Amino acid sequence: MECTHQSTSKKLVKIEYFGLIFSAKMEVCDKCEAHLWTEESKDKLNQWMMEQKREHRDSFVIQTSITNHSKQCLDQIIRDYPSIQASALIRAMTIVFLEFMKRPEASALFEDVAAGDYYSQLCEGEKEIVKVQFNATGMLDLESWSKILAMKNAKIVEEAVYRMTSLHIENDPRLKDFWHNQILPQISMILKSAA
Ligand SMILES: [Zn+2]
Numbered sequence: 261m262e263c264t265h266q267s268t269s270k271k272l273v274k275i276e277y278f279g280l281i282f283s284a285k286m287e288v289c290d291k292c293e294a295h296l297w298t299e300e301s302k303d304k305l306n307q308w309m310m311e312q313k314r315e316h317r318d319s320f321v322i323q324t325s326i327t328n329h330s331k332q333c334l335d336q337i338i339r340d341y342p343s344i345q346a347s348a349l350i351r352a353m354t355i356v357f358l359e360f361m362k363r364p365e366a367s368a369l370f371e372d373v374a375a376g377d378y379y380s381q382l383c384e385g386e387k388e389i390v391k392v393q394f395n396a397t398g399m400l401d402l403e404s405w406s407k408i409l410a411m412k413n414a415k416i417v418e419e420a421v422y423r424m425t426s427l428h429i430e431n432d433p434r435l436k437d438f439w440h441n442q443i444l445p446q447i448s449m450i451l452k453s454a455a
Contacts, residue, residue: 265289268296277403280319282308309396320394322402324414325387326350326421333382333425341451347392350421352450354392356443357420358401369438370423376435379426392417 268287273295275282284304287296295301313320326334334346341349360366373379394402402413409416424447427439 263289263292263294265292265294265296267291277309277312277399280312280316305400306396309400313396320396320399322392322394322414322417323389324350324392324417324421325389326418327382327385327387329385330382330421330425331388333428334421337425337428341448344451347390348451349447350390350392350417351394351398352447353424354394354402354417354420355398355450356446357424358405358416359446360443361405366438366442369435372432373423373426373430373435374419376426376430376432378429379422382422382426 267290269290270285271288272283272285273288275295282305284301286298286301288294289296331346334349338344338346338349357370361370399413402416405411405416406413411419424443427435427443430436430439
């Protein structure tokens, strides 16, 4: 049965994010030790994230590796966005992927694309290391999904790229429609606001 956190105590909690320690006083469940976040403590965390971002720029850089096949697709997509680098496209894809994963019908389509032949082709072969920089919000999103999916941050970025680039070349009409009418417009919007 899920804990309802009936009795809590105020404690100093320390939480590690990307190897850096955030500490704050907050209510903690006596039974399951869950941290009970409030608007105030969330604000404090955001504030802390911003400071860390200024002080430790590298902590928000994710090093991931992408196959050459997938990289070719990225290069193809990016042609429509002059002055945008592959790492910016990867970041936009990851943000959009995480956003759409919250919707059951979209996450089902991402499962479908991962079951397809294009996906398995794109995941194979030589890989190249890519560094992608995220802002505090992006990192928090990645961090919470990484807990839900039990997957490393870098692996989530990789998955986002493989699924997105597979969608880009898919022939299945449902997936094509999903890519052109839902996903790509969101990616475009992020890229254009960054350019
Ligand atoms: Zn509890």
